[in-house]
Amino acid sequence: MTQNAAPETLRDEERGPGPDEGPADGDGGPAGGDDGPPGGDDGPRPRRARRLLQWSAAVLALLLIGAAGAGYLYYRQLNGNIKKEALNLGDNKVAEPTPNAAGQTPLNILLIGSDARDSEENQQLGGARETFGSTPLADVQMLVHLSADRTNMSVISMPRDTLVEIPKCTDPDDGTVYPASRGRAMTNQSLGHGGPGCTVATWQELTGIHIDHFVMVDFAGVVAMADAVGGVPVCVDANIHSRDGQGHGSGLKLEKGTHPVKGEQALQWLRTRYGFEDGSDLARARAQHMYMNSMVRQLRENATLSNPGKLRGLAEKATEALTVDPGLDTVKKLYDLSNELRKVEPERITMTTMPNRYVGARVEPTEDAEKLFRLVREDIALDGRDAAPPKAVEKPPADPSAADADIAVQVVNGTRTDALAPARGRAGTVSGLLKEKGFTGATADTGGALSEKRTSVRYPSADLEGDARRVAGALGIPADQVKRSTEVSGVTLVVGADWREGTRYEAPERDDTTPESAKALNGADDGACMHVDPAFTW
Known part of the structure; x- marks a missing residue:
């Protein structure tokens, strides 16, 4: 049984602990050349074309946590809906990874969920009328890493209140310079320093991982995209109503057990913090991972995307909700990415949360986080199923060393x-x-x-x-x-502590296992269930 409830209506100051908000994310992929042929009339299409439309919609749903509606390759007008911004506004240009022996390179896509209240629909879904038109925050951030050989995928979520150094970012359109943060600031504020390109720069500065693309989606996009797949099964171990006496919470109301969620209820699930586990952003990230994994399985097992008329309307809404870098600014390019992602089976998808520790009410990366970043930089599968760690080939530095x-x-x-x-x-x-x-x-x-x-x-x-x-x-x-x-x-x-004595450094044995603190969730795990805080049950 599922019950719809009102969406979130509050917004907390500077996105610290407070009401749930921030939609799920999206992502992008390699450029793919010219668009497909323009759309014609609305009459029936050949069966092969119908299957193509269904598949491309399904894969985009994985990319964008449900963006199935964006799969209409034959509707050229959808390209005009997609907004684009510069990929990287920072000065730190991390080198691209070295190709493997087969000439393949990994692909890294940053998924950003914006809390923008920049339209009537977004404002209604996000609540908080007083924040209409205010600077948006990147309240959901996930890095998707597709391995060079396309056999596995790793996802790292960063809590929105992670303290990081936001680098100087420059808007290429008008030359506006956003100074680097004075000390550390919450990572979700990076979006207000010129746009998603500054969020990309912030991630590269922290992780040393080269980011190829970003995709950002807003509230309205999440709702439209979730509708396209007809519901995604999620599980709670008790009745939950995400609403406290002060009005905090997403409004999610579900009975104990597994239920399909879609539309606004899917948005509520993805935004819920009050009521899940300890009420933190870490619990919310786990709920988002569960949703994404379930959607992948749902799309592989069911053919729910068969109504062209419905998909056409959803496609319009989905593409209007997307902001991407120039390498992903057409549905053809998004489709090319889908062809890459479809190669990964659910059991080779690993969802993780950046290891962190509390600093007051915020969090900061730990040493385990750097280890997780290294595994991604070196294209080592987080599920531990690589036959052998690939041998890293170091590129020569841009400038040779001095004497x-x-x-x-x-x-x-x-x-x-x-x-x-x-x-x-x-x-x-x-x-x-x-x-x-x-x-x-x-x-x-x-x-x-x-x-x-x-x-x-x-x-x-x-x-x-x-x-x-x-x-x-x-x-x-x-x-x-x-x-x-x-x-x-x-x-x-x-x-470091690994060299407390002596004059000869002995490097510790390499450990390429995923840290336990990353809370890894396998994409094929269909038994995961969110724990409900007893204070939010009914």
């Missing part, structure tokens, strides 16, 4: 742990070791000790990457421990 004696290196003691005090004198010992090896510009930082699990070499800009790699190579530090970071002003060696 050893001309490289300035600051050495920092990062050996403190939760259980151990910092190892005394490590910065001085290692800087002395570097001097012996010819790096006469090495100096020891005598400030307070840091807490770093693994030794790393960091550099602030592309022109110093060669120098950083040279320092790492001289000490036997693996290339994947050389990182670009805005937290340093020059080449900086952080001596």
Whole structure:
């Protein structure tokens, strides 16, 4: 049994803990050339064309958490509905991954759910009339990674209240410069720094992952897209009504068990925070993962997209709700992406949430998050089913290294742990070791000790990457421990807890398993069920 309820009506200040909001996301793919032929009359089409329309609609539903209506390749006018913006507004241009032995490269798409109240329909669905026309927030962010060989897919969700450094972003249309955030800010605010291209820049700055495309969808798009598939089964372990005494909540009302949700009720499910588990964005991300996995299975098992008239109307609404980068600005290009995604079976799809820890009422990435990012950068399947980890091939840096004696290196003691005090004198010992090896510009930082699990070499800009790699190579530090970071002003060696003594660095054994803290959910898991907070049952 399902029951529709009123959509969310409140909006919390700066999107911290508060009312549920933010729709599900979408994504994009490789450019695909010219559009298909223009639409003709509304008469019957050949069976093959009907099957093509059904399949393309189904795959777009996976891309956009239900965007099945955008699959009408033969309706040229839909292209005019799709809005486009620049892919990356930042200065940090992460290099594309190196092709594998077969010449294939991974594909990374950032899915953004905007809370924009920029139309009457979006305002009605999102509630909060006083926020009509205000700066939208990227309240849902998911990175979809499609492996180079197209055998597996990994998804990483980032909670909207994650504290990150938003880089300087420049609007290419009017030249407006949005300064970098002063300190850390909530990641959902990145959308207000020039648009989705700044959200892309923020992700690249944090993760070091090259992002190929983005797709952003709003409230109205989620509702229209969810209608297209005729309902997606979701499960709760008790009766739930997401509404408290102060009016907080999405309004979702369901009885215990598994029920198909669509339309506004699907939007409520995707936005629900109050009532799921601990009431956090982390619980909401798990509910979104469950929905996406269920939709994939539903689309593979059922042919629900067979009414051309209904699909035509849904296609109009869906494409009007999309904003994409120029590489995805036609339905033909979206269809090309669908051909790539359809190669992945549900059992090879892994949904995760970025590992994090609380900082007051917000969260920040942990060391496990960096490990998860590394696995994606190196195209290692998060389900652990790769036959063997692909051998990483490092691209040469943009600028070669300077002579050893001309490289300035600051050495920092990062050996403190939760259980151990910092190892005394490590910065001085290692800087002395570097001097012996010819790096006469090495100096020891005598400030307070840091807490770093693994030794790393960091550099602030592309022109110093060669120098950083040279320092790492001289000490036997693996290339994947050389990182670009805005937290340093020059080449900086952080001596971690894995090198508390001695003058020879021994790299720890590689661990390529997905961290437990990522809360991985397999795409074929049809037994998942959201736990309901007893305070929100009925």
